[in-house]
Amino acid sequence: MIAQQYLDKWTNLHVLAIGEAMLDCYLEGTSNRLCREAPVPIVDINSLKDVPGGAANTAANIARLGASVSFLSVIGTDLEGDRLKRTLQERGISTHNLIASTQRQTLLKQRISSDSQLLLRCDRGSTENIDPQIENQLIENLNRLYPTCDATVISDYGGGILTPRIIQTIAQLQTQYPRTIVVDSKQLKNFQFVNITAIKPNYQQAIQLLEISALKGKERIQQIVDWGAKLLDLINTQLAAVTLDAEGAIIFERNNPPYIIPSHPTSNSQATGAGDTFVSGLTLALAAGAAGKLAASIASATAAIVVTQPGTTTCSLSALHQSLSGNQKLVVSRESLVTSIQEHRNWKHKIVFTNGCFDLLHLGHVTYLKQAKQLGDILIVGVNSDESIRQLKGANRPVNCLSDRLAILSALESVDYVIPFAESTPSELIKIIRPDIYVKGGDYTPEMLPEVPLIEELGGEVKILPYVSNISTTAIVNRIYQTFSKLPSI
Numbered sequence: 001m002i003a004q005q006y007l008d009k010w011t012n013l014h015v016l017a018i019g020e021a022m023l024d025c026y027l028e029g030t031s032n033r034l035c036r037e038a039p040v041p042i043v044d045i046n047s048l049k050d051v052p053g054g055a056a057n058t059a060a061n062i063a064r065l066g067a068s069v070s071f072l073s074v075i076g077t078d079l080e081g082d083r084l085k086r087t088l089q090e091r092g093i094s095t096h097n098l099i100a101s102t103q104r105q106t107l108l109k110q111r112i113s114s115d116s117q118l119l120l121r122c123d124r125g126s127t128e129n130i131d132p133q134i135e136n137q138l139i140e141n142l143n144r145l146y147p148t149c150d151a152t153v154i155s156d157y158g159g160g161i162l163t164p165r166i167i168q169t170i171a172q173l174q175t176q177y178p179r180t181i182v183v184d185s186k187q188l189k190n191f192q193f194v195n196i197t198a199i200k201p202n203y204q205q206a207i208q209l210l211e212i213s214a215l216k217g218k219e220r221i222q223q224i225v226d227w228g229a230k231l232l233d234l235i236n237t238q239l240a241a242v243t244l245d246a247e248g249a250i251i252f253e254r255n256n257p258p259y260i261i262p263s264h265p266t267s268n269s270q271a272t273g274a275g276d277t278f279v280s281g282l283t284l285a286l287a288a289g290a291a292g293k294l295a296a297s298i299a300s301a302t303a304a305i306v307v308t309q310p311g312t313t314t315c316s317l318s319a320l321h322q323s324l325s326g327n328q329k330l331v332v333s334r335e336s337l338v339t340s341i342q343e344h345r346n347w348k349h350k351i352v353f354t355n356g357c358f359d360l361l362h363l364g365h366v367t368y369l370k371q372a373k374q375l376g377d378i379l380i381v382g383v384n385s386d387e388s389i390r391q392l393k394g395a396n397r398p399v400n401c402l403s404d405r406l407a408i409l410s411a412l413e414s415v416d417y418v419i420p421f422a423e424s425t426p427s428e429l430i431k432i433i434r435p436d437i438y439v440k441g442g443d444y445t446p447e448m449l450p451e452v453p454l455i456e457e458l459g460g461e462v463k464i465l466p467y468v469s470n471i472s473t474t475a476i477v478n479r480i481y482q483t484f485s486k487l488p489s490i
């Protein structure tokens with residue numbers, strides 16, 4: 001629970017993310033024959049997916065973890081730049097502070113896979129330092145945004161954005177407006193005069209800085225435990241989180257022994273960008289006030305979520321809540337919902353679905369959920385997000401936040417899965433679940449429910465359960481208000 005308080009706090013934070021924006025493009029196909037010109041497979045591409053990569057992935061992680069983000073970077077005036085902007089806009093990230101330069105090519109990392117086996121990565125794009133004119137524009141943006149943000153995260157892939165003048169500007173701004181500032185950089189030494197809060201080198205970067213030779217596997221843990229503390233003085237920082245991929249992370253803080261955070265090793269060789277996710281979680285947790293070890297443990301939980309998925313991906317706030325709460329009934333992503341539904345279909349289970357706000361859970365809710373479960377084998381409950389409730393019921397609602405409502409519903413024996421949704425109707429969830437039975441309480445009639453035609457089209461049945469009279473959340477809120485507003489304040 002302690003960790004989760006910081007998650008709630010950071011949703012009010014505004015983070016400045018700066019570094020190399022990349023377009024990660026995934027071309028996926030199948031291959032049945034070899035090429036005549038050379039012994040290489042011919043891949044028939046059947047899907048193309050664009051995803052924000054590099055520093056854009058860090059910005060996307062900050063946004064998906066629930067904080068506001070201003071993203072500063074430089075791209076080209078090319079098609080790839082437009083595609084990259086679209087991926088950011090689709091994720092609700094403003095592209096106003098992305099500078100488009102006619103002199104540059106947008107960084108593109110194109111991956112080609114056949115039957116989920118990665119065959120090739122083709123890179124393209126400008127990596128030389130940005131020219132002085134673009135540098136001036138970036139400095140203008142930095143001067144404008146830095147004082148308004150709560151924290152800064154730097155994702156420096158050595159692709160020409162973090163020039164000496166840009167780093168010098170950040171150092172000056174940091175002196176004038178001290179902020180939480182976390183750096184993930186291929187050239188960490190360049191940041192030693194910036195007064196940074198934390199650094200996140202991976203193993204390669206750490207051994208390079210420490211000038212020690214590379215070891216393999218678990219041997220790396222003791223090596224970094226022995227040498228890592230030196231990083232604090234080398235870069236002049238308060239905290240160093242050295243990430244060791246499958247071996248987790250080791251945290252160094254001044255006057256504290258090293259702290260090892262193990263990972264749950266995963267064999268997913270196609271996961272990439274876990275470092276971006278880690279540094280996003282670390283920045284948010286530190287900016288929200290978490291102490292070093294706890295902040296790094298939260299960061300590690302975010303990375304653990306993305307490494308189970310292929311490709312460049314982000315960790316959502318609800319997935320992190322679920323992971324930290326250990327709630328097995330909470331389904332955090334639509335992808336895992338698809339998997340769970342498939343399993344129940346294989347077992348020929350009858351699936352019942354309902355949805356609602358479930359704010360201040362009361363006898364009416366509990367009775368109808370129990371009856372709903374009796375109609376089938378599995379009861380899935382879609383739960384409105386806080387924002388969707390505010391839109392439906394007014395600014396004072398909900399009384400209980402989403403994470404509390406999810407935890408309370410999960411404690412009911414009748415409920416098998418809870419899944420949050422932010423849309424105004426549960427239609428998207430219904431399309432995935434294709435419930436055998438869709439249930440609502442007796443305060444509704446089928447005519448009031450926009451979901452009914454969809455359910456019927458998908459072959460399901462709609463059932464309205466009896467209404468437990470005189471019990472509702474609104475009635476409880478009114479009763480509390482009337483009772484307590486008459487009492488003298490204590």
Ligand SMILES: Nc1ncnc2c1ncn2[C@@H]1O[C@H](COP(=O)(O)OP(=O)(O)OP(=O)(O)O)[C@@H](O)[C@H]1O
Pocket residue numbers: 202203242243244245246247248249263264265266267268271272273274275276277278300303304307
């Ligand atoms: N194979 C894995 N199994 C389990 N956890 C992993 C694995 N790879 C990475 N992680 C988690 O992700 C964190 C960051 O990973 P890593 O050290 O690979 O960073 P990175 O090199 O900066 O990553 P990337 O370049 O892919 O963004 C690790 O500390 C660990 O928690």
Ligand SMILES: O=P(O)(O)OC[C@@H](O)[C@H]1O[C@@H](O)[C@@H](O)[C@@H](O)[C@@H]1O
Pocket residue numbers: 022024052053054055057109157272273274275276312
């Ligand atoms: O540094 P190089 O290898 O040139 O480019 C970065 C890539 O390796 C990948 O890095 C990962 O962390 C992610 O940021 C991912 O989005 C990105 O494509």
